[in-house]
Amino acid sequence: xxxxxxxxxxxxxxPKSFNGSLKRVxxxxxxxxxxxxxxxxxxxxxxxxxxxxxxxxxCLHNSEEFNYGVETLKAYKRGGLSSDLIEEQKKVQEADLxxxxxxxxxxxxxxxxxxxxxRVLVQGFAHxxxxxxxxxxxxxxxxxxxxxxxxxxxxxxxGSINGDIRYLLWPMQHGIMHFCGVKVxxxxxxxxxxxxxxxxxxxxxxxxxQRLKTLWKEEPIICSPxxxxx
Amino acid sequence: xxxxxxxxxxxxxxPKSFNGSLKRVxxxxxxxxxxxxxxxxxxxxxxxxxxxxxxxxxCLHNSEEFNYGVETLKAYKRGGLSSDLIEEQKKVQEADLxxxxxxxxxxxxxxxxxxxxxRVLVQGFAHxxxxxxxxxxxxxxxxxxxxxxxxxxxxxxxGSINGDIRYLLWPMQHGIMHFCGVKVxxxxxxxxxxxxxxxxxxxxxxxxxQRLKTLWKEEPIICSPxxxxx
Numbered sequence: 001x002x003x004x005x006x007x008x009x010x011x012x013x014x015p016k017s018f019n020g021s022l023k024r025v026x027x028x029x030x031x032x033x034x035x036x037x038x039x040x041x042x043x044x045x046x047x048x049x050x051x052x053x054x055x056x057x058x059c060l061h062n063s064e065e066f067n068y069g070v071e072t073l074k075a076y077k078r079g080g081l082s083s084d085l086i087e088e089q090k091k092v093q094e095a096d097l098x099x100x101x102x103x104x105x106x107x108x109x110x111x112x113x114x115x116x117x118x119r120v121l122v123q124g125f126a127h128x129x130x131x132x133x134x135x136x137x138x139x140x141x142x143x144x145x146x147x148x149x150x151x152x153x154x155x156x157x158x159g160s161i162n163g164d165i166r167y168l169l170w171p172m173q174h175g176i177m178h179f180c181g182v183k184v185x186x187x188x189x190x191x192x193x194x195x196x197x198x199x200x201x202x203x204x205x206x207x208x209x210q211r212l213k214t215l216w217k218e219e220p221i222i223c224s225p226x227x228x229x230x
Numbered sequence: 231x232x233x234x235x236x237x238x239x240x241x242x243x244x245p246k247s248f249n250g251s252l253k254r255v256x257x258x259x260x261x262x263x264x265x266x267x268x269x270x271x272x273x274x275x276x277x278x279x280x281x282x283x284x285x286x287x288x289c290l291h292n293s294e295e296f297n298y299g300v301e302t303l304k305a306y307k308r309g310g311l312s313s314d315l316i317e318e319q320k321k322v323q324e325a326d327l328x329x330x331x332x333x334x335x336x337x338x339x340x341x342x343x344x345x346x347x348x349r350v351l352v353q354g355f356a357h358x359x360x361x362x363x364x365x366x367x368x369x370x371x372x373x374x375x376x377x378x379x380x381x382x383x384x385x386x387x388x389g390s391i392n393g394d395i396r397y398l399l400w401p402m403q404h405g406i407m408h409f410c411g412v413k414v415x416x417x418x419x420x421x422x423x424x425x426x427x428x429x430x431x432x433x434x435x436x437x438x439x440q441r442l443k444t445l446w447k448e449e450p451i452i453c454s455p456x457x458x459x460x
Binding site: 016112119194 | 296338340349351391397398406424
């Protein structure tokens with residue numbers, strides 16, 4: 001609906017890729033609805049995935065023994081995080097919905113996107129004990145993992161070799177988003193787009209646009225072990 | 231035993247950290263046994279986690295539309311991967327055992343280590359359909375995930391808020407290592423070293439050294455959904 005803010009965190013090297021098309025479809029459909037859409041195009045930004053001392057501007061709290069978690073918490077509190085992180089945190093802060101668009105790499109997100117999680121969602125900003133899970137600091141936001149796979153839907157069925165696709169969503173949806181208080185919408189999974197016909201790929205894009213039309217009416221999943229492991 | 235080769239892939243920024251101590255203990259104990267030990271110290275190497283066109287030397291197979299999986303397969307076959315990847319693949323090829331030593335970041339490994347998985351374990355080298363899982367190209371090797379957590383053991387018990395720690399091992403142990411044919415030894419988990427006494431931390435280091443003494447007699451886990459989700 002008009003006024004809603006969406007952040008798309010996008011990790012693909014190639015604009016012409018199917019992931020690129022899924023991203024474009026989302027930008028178009030959500031803009032048409034009057035949402036304000038921001039894209040963090042991680043490869044184009046050459047986003048830094050490594051969590052290092054460079055993320056802290058100025059002096060360290062303890063320069064004798066570098067502790068990334070402690071240092072980024074302290075730096076966050078005094079406004080001393082590096083500018084790329086402050087920039088991303090602003091986008092997160094403003095967003096009602098975050099869409100993560102990526103190809104599945106090794107049962108997870110590509111390292112460049114994992115680096116976004118590691119570096120942007122610092123303690124103090126996204127969570128701070130005891131403010132985690134349902135009282136996480138990013139509560140009242142939504143997240144949606146939209147990704148493509150190499151394997152087919154059958155290969156990701158319960159009892160088949162890759163196991164239920166939901167098994168691998170646990171660290172991302174529960175361990176990251178739920179931990180920060182974010183409510184999780186059902187994932188959007190395009191299975192094996194590289195191995196289907198051009199027509200099937202078009203159908204997949206249409207289905208994504210279709211889903212986005214009524215996205216704001218969706219209820220979040222109940223993010224507990226039952227959803228993942230039944 | 232003498233002659234066995236071990237690769238330790240290590241991801242911590244601070245040599246004085248507890249992860250640094252765990253790494254040192256492993257190097258010492260395994261060297262004492264006569265093993266030949268190699269360490270990939272990812273932060274010290276400033277290891278690149280991003281999967282990009284730079285990983286391919288020379289011309290692309292298809293420069294119109296960049297596909298990382300296809301390009302790295304082709305480049306691997308013609309010896310055209312970037313030198314940092316060739317270097318890591320040599321270490322993997324020679325290793326009987328790979329130990330991954332890291333602090334748990336967001337229910338998974340730090341992005342710098344995920345990047346090592348994304349970039350080093352390319353198709354053609356580590357797997358090539360139908361050579362995956364039990365017939366993966368890295369069969370006859372062992373892997374062990376050794377990591378520290380922020381949360382306590384109780385917080386990672388079945389039924390508690392973080393869920394069973396085994397849930398989050400599925401993508402790493404099954405989705406990556408088992409997929410490449412590597413047999414997985416039981417993980418070594420040091421819970422919340424930052425929140426226990428110096429004495430307890432010393433006990434943890436002793437326990438790790440102790441385990442390593444009889445490591446070569448261990449049987450791998452049976453890496454199927456039952457182990458993870460019962």
